[in-house]
Amino acid sequence: MTPKRSDQTPAAETAPPKVEAWAVNKVFGQGEAAVQAVSDVELTLEPGTTTALVGPSGCGKSTLLRMIAGLETPTSGAIRIGGEEPHVVARGGKLSVAFQDPSLLPWRTAASNVALARRLAGLPKDPEKVQKLLSLVGLDGFENKRPAELSGGMRQRCAIARCLATGARLLLLDEPFGAVDEMTRRRLNLELPRVWEGQGTTTLLVTHSVTEAVLLSDRVIVMSHRPARISADIAINVERPRRASHLTSPEFLALVTQINAALGIVDEPAA
Amino acid sequence: MTKPPLFTAAQMRIYAWFAGLLLAWELIARLAFGDLYILSPPTAILLRILEDFPLYCRALGTTVLEALIGFALGNLAAILLAILVVALPPIERLAQAIALVVFCLPLVATGPVLRVIYGPGWGPQITLAALSVYYTTFVPLVVGLRAVPPNWLDLIASYGRGRMTAMTVVRIRASLPYLVASLKIAAPAAFLGAIVGEFTGADRGIGVLSIQAMRSLDVDGTWALATIASAVAIIGYALVGWGGRLLAIGAPPTLLVSPKARAPQVLWKRIGIAIGAPMLSIAVVLLLWQVSMDALDLSRFFAKRPGDIWTYLVTGGQAAAHRSELFAALGATMIVTIPGYFAGLGLGAVLAALFCLLPTVEKIASPVAIALRSIPIVVTAPLLVLALGRGQLGMLVIVAVMIFFPTLVSCLHGLRQAPGQVIDYFNSFRAPPLTQLFLARVPAMLPSLFAAARMAVPMAVLAATVAEWLATGTGIGNLMALTSSTSNYNMLWSCVAILTLVSVTGYMLVAMLERRVLSHFAPEQVIQ
Numbered sequence: 097m098t099p100k101r102s103d104q105t106p107a108a109e110t111a112p113p114k115v116e117a118w119a120v121n122k123v124f125g126q127g128e129a130a131v132q133a134v135s136d137v138e139l140t141l142e143p144g145t146t147t148a149l150v151g152p153s154g155c156g157k158s159t160l161l162r163m164i165a166g167l168e169t170p171t172s173g174a175i176r177i178g179g180e181e182p183h184v185v186a187r188g189g190k191l192s193v194a195f196q197d198p199s200l201l202p203w204r205t206a207a208s209n210v211a212l213a214r215r216l217a218g219l220p221k222d223p224e225k226v227q228k229l230l231s232l233v234g235l236d237g238f239e240n241k242r243p244a245e246l247s248g249g250m251r252q253r254c255a256i257a258r259c260l261a262t263g264a265r266l267l268l269l270d271e272p273f274g275a276v277d278e279m280t281r282r283r284l285n286l287e288l289p290r291v292w293e294g295q296g297t298t299t300l301l302v303t304h305s306v307t308e309a310v311l312l313s314d315r316v317i318v319m320s321h322r323p324a325r326i327s328a329d330i331a332i333n334v335e336r337p338r339r340a341s342h343l344t345s346p347e348f349l350a351l352v353t354q355i356n357a358a359l360g361i362v363d364e365p366a367a
Numbered sequence: 368m369t370k371p372p373l374f375t376a377a378q379m380r381i382y383a384w385f386a387g388l389l390l391a392w393e394l395i396a397r398l399a400f401g402d403l404y405i406l407s408p409p410t411a412i413l414l415r416i417l418e419d420f421p422l423y424c425r426a427l428g429t430t431v432l433e434a435l436i437g438f439a440l441g442n443l444a445a446i447l448l449a450i451l452v453v454a455l456p457p458i459e460r461l462a463q464a465i466a467l468v469v470f471c472l473p474l475v476a477t478g479p480v481l482r483v484i485y486g487p488g489w490g491p492q493i494t495l496a497a498l499s500v501y502y503t504t505f506v507p508l509v510v511g512l513r514a515v516p517p518n519w520l521d522l523i524a525s526y527g528r529g530r531m532t533a534m535t536v537v538r539i540r541a542s543l544p545y546l547v548a549s550l551k552i553a554a555p556a557a558f559l560g561a562i563v564g565e566f567t568g569a570d571r572g573i574g575v576l577s578i579q580a581m582r583s584l585d586v587d588g589t590w591a592l593a594t595i596a597s598a599v600a601i602i603g604y605a606l607v608g609w610g611g612r613l614l615a616i617g618a619p620p621t622l623l624v625s626p627k628a629r630a631p632q633v634l635w636k637r638i639g640i641a642i643g644a645p646m647l648s649i650a651v652v653l654l655l656w657q658v659s660m661d662a663l664d665l666s667r668f669f670a671k672r673p674g675d676i677w678t679y680l681v682t683g684g685q686a687a688a689h690r691s692e693l694f695a696a697l698g699a700t701m702i703v704t705i706p707g708y709f710a711g712l713g714l715g716a717v718l719a720a721l722f723c724l725l726p727t728v729e730k731i732a733s734p735v736a737i738a739l740r741s742i743p744i745v746v747t748a749p750l751l752v753l754a755l756g757r758g759q760l761g762m763l764v765i766v767a768v769m770i771f772f773p774t775l776v777s778c779l780h781g782l783r784q785a786p787g788q789v790i791d792y793f794n795s796f797r798a799p800p801l802t803q804l805f806l807a808r809v810p811a812m813l814p815s816l817f818a819a820a821r822m823a824v825p826m827a828v829l830a831a832t833v834a835e836w837l838a839t840g841t842g843i844g845n846l847m848a849l850t851s852s853t854s855n856y857n858m859l860w861s862c863v864a865i866l867t868l869v870s871v872t873g874y875m876l877v878a879m880l881e882r883r884v885l886s887h888f889a890p891e892q893v894i895q
Contacts, residue, residue, distance in 0.1 A: 184527075186525060186526060186527035187526075189526055189527070192525070193522070199522050203540055213526070215536075216522075216526035216528050
């Protein structure tokens with residue numbers, strides 16, 4: 097079973113970490129079958145900010161996130177989280193990942209799926225905190241339901257609650273709203289950031305949706321396909337908390353247009 | 368919630384069919400087979416069971432207890448081995464190979480060998496019961512422990528946890544549906560193992576009574592015992608299934624593409640593994656054989672070592688004579704086993720396809736087939752010998768019947784695996800049923816057919832040797848019966864070795880063909 101770590105500082109008392117990546121490359125496979133998934137990425141995530149990574153499918157944004165989470169090792173280059181290696185930080189339970197697929201264990205109830213994160217991070221049980229998180233994501237009354245009895249959006253919210261359960265100061269969100277319909281997605285986009293914005297976290301969000309990226313983050317990084325590297329870095333200076341009305345404001349639309357342009361989504365010049 | 372009716376219309380129809388079948392059986396047995404010593408009418412069977420109830424109960428108690436102990440031991444071994452293999456992937460090839468060899472041991476011949484090793488008592492029956500369950504639990508469980516969505520493992524890893532946590536938190540729980548499915552099959556299989564153990568020399572139990580009844584041409588008694596054995600097997604199967612449903616374990620996690628282990632790209636490495644792995648496996652099996660005999664300090668007179676068999680068959684003075692005797696017997700067995708194997712397999716697949724074209728027939732026949740599938744046919748071998756005579760045709764039928772039911776059930780399951788959307792697509796063109804069958808359903812059935820074909824290899828050998836041992840007086844089964852009664856242990860061990868080799872080779876040939884065919888039709892099923 098998981099050992100309890102008594103020597104660790106409670107995560108709530110630590111400050112959000114700074115994340116740095118230097119000349120990170122990732123190659124899958126060998127020889128002729130080799131694929132360069134990420135090439136020469138230089139990146140700094142300032143403590144307490146939210147950064148979005150956007151780009152076409154297969155541009156390496158998920159791979160970059162997985163490397164920061166310690167799930168993959170860079171082929172070359174280095175990544176440090178608050179000066180430490182990702183796998184060391186992961187082992188300390190100080191980072192939390194939300195996956196594209198909610199990845200809830202089907203035989204556990206919503207509450208025990210959330211509680212599992214604390215067990216995996218070696219933290220003591222805290223049913224009150226679990227309950228609080230579940231009501232925060234609007235799952236009051238669904239604590240004892242299994243994932244199969246929850247809707248797609250509820251599962252996703254449950255996964256977000258799990259992601260927050262350890263009080264980690266670094267959140268890595270890989271398309272956390274990917275499997276949710278457009279309406280629910282927009283609602284979650286507006287509701288959930290309030291949960292983590294309040295407590296001071298460094299957040300990295302991988303997404304396909306330009307609107308979502310602008311709505312949630314302080315900074316949007318655009319990655320390009322082949323070579324898989326950073327092609328634009330755009331600051332988002334929209335007041336917080338963000339509201340639905342922002343979606344139609346001129347400055348918001350200008351940012352969306354700017355990012356779309358960086359992604360190569362522009363009108364063909366008239367012939 | 369409204370309570371469902373006690374019997375649905377479909378169930379009523381099935382019961383009506385059963386009643387009709389029993390009536391027809393009764394009439395045919397009374398009118399056509401009156402004095403032929405073949406077929407007993409159901410009423411006579413029932414009367415006999417009531418008449419000898421205390422005797423049958425005592426015998427059944429013994430056999431069931433043996434089967435239960437074997438069931439527990441065999442499955443426990445399978446579970447531990449499966450966890451070990453998944454925790455330590457490098458040992459997998461070797462563990463799989465050894466598991467396969469043990470699975471392919473001819474139970475009939477192993478019985479007398481175990482008898483001399485254990486002496487009188489329950490040892491051989493329990494060991495055979497354990498041997499007949501562990502492989503069918505081990506193989507699916509390894510698949511189940513592995514068939515975990517990669518995301519769940521990422522979740523564990525993202526908290527810096529390793530394989531142990533993945534095993535305890537995710538893998539073991541996720542494999543439970545596979546375990547329940549295996550245990551369902553194991554329940555009748557353990558019963559079969561115990562009975563085969565009793566066939567080859569025990570002093571009490573259902574198997575002993577069956578042999579006595581068959582040898583004294585007691586037709587009603589043979590039928591009564593076969594009925595009891597079949598009923599117990601079906602009850603065992605149903606009980607485990609009921610227990611599984613009670614625990615509400617749920618369906619196995621869905622995987623779109625099974626995780627693949629890549630074969631090494633370098634040619635010399637692939638050749639090395641292709642040749643080296645089987646050689647290593649053979650060496651380890653021989654070593655285990657030698658070491659286990661030495662460690663138990665068993666007498667060389669009856670517990671032969673690999674060297675003894677080598678001398679007896681290859682280098683010894685009369686080796687040539689021994690070899691020709693052995694191979695003549697093996698040949699006689701194979702002449703019926705091989706056609707019986709293909710007949711059972713073919714019939715099962717064709718009938719499954721036919722059921723698919725005639726859904727009404729399937730509704731009635733499918734539950735019957737599933738019920739009959741859980742009967743270890745070998746248990747009814749004395750009956751089949753009585754009914755079909757002691758000739759080659761009778762044996763061929765026994766082998767075919769033994770394989771037919773598992774193949775049919777497996778293929779029916781496979782045919783249903785064709786994705787609904789594919790079927791909808793065919794329907795949108797109003798494609799005729801035959802086109803659907805060949806283009807959509809048969810390819811979906813292939814993995815199940817091959818799985819059945821692989822497992823059927825040792826089953827066919829078992830069926831043939833049991834029939835020979837009990838009745839026909841031919842082939843290698845008879846040679847084993849003779850040599851075990853004359854204490855010619857060299858020849859007995861040679862029979863065990865050669866039959867194991869034949870089964871393993873047959874299994875490997877089917878597996879090779881399977882890889883070829885599936886890499887074309889169902890590449891996600893091919894591991895390696």
